[in-house]
Amino acid sequence: MQDGPSAFECLMNTCPECGSPNDETLTRCARCNARLPRSADPDAQRPTPDDVEPVKSHTGLVVLATLMFVPFGLVAVVQSAQVNGWYAAGQHDRAERASQLARRWAQAGIIAGLIINPLLIAAAWLT
Numbered sequence: 001m002q003d004g005p006s007a008f009e010c011l012m013n014t015c016p017e018c019g020s021p022n023d024e025t026l027t028r029c030a031r032c033n034a035r036l037p038r039s040a041d042p043d044a045q046r047p048t049p050d051d052v053e054p055v056k057s058h059t060g061l062v063v064l065a066t067l068m069f070v071p072f073g074l075v076a077v078v079q080s081a082q083v084n085g086w087y088a089a090g091q092h093d094r095a096e097r098a099s100q101l102a103r104r105w106a107q108a109g110i111i112a113g114l115i116i117n118p119l120l121i122a123a124a125w126l127t
């Protein structure tokens, strides 16, 4: 079972010289004393805040739309779910597009719900 690094070893600070896993707090390899790529400096490992404004996924609108009119709401859910994925992948154009679609489908779902739900209630009342 030495085919490759295990999930545990990936979390460790692997030595570039001898390949032995080291604790993340170490700056030098415990076996060969080579300098390790990841230093113990916690600020170096922290992801830098993105200077680009995150794309909105319109979660509140989408949830409301799903409650109001499920078919359109589900389309909005699918688009909304893709926003963060595209954004995380660096595809900001696609994230923006998915965000717009999520908002439009959510708005359509809310409008459809406002029209259709009273009709459904009326139909259920009359039959």
Ligand SMILES: [Zn+2]
Pocket: 015, 016, 017, 018, 019, 020, 029, 030, 031, 032, 033, 034
């Ligand atoms: Zn080493």
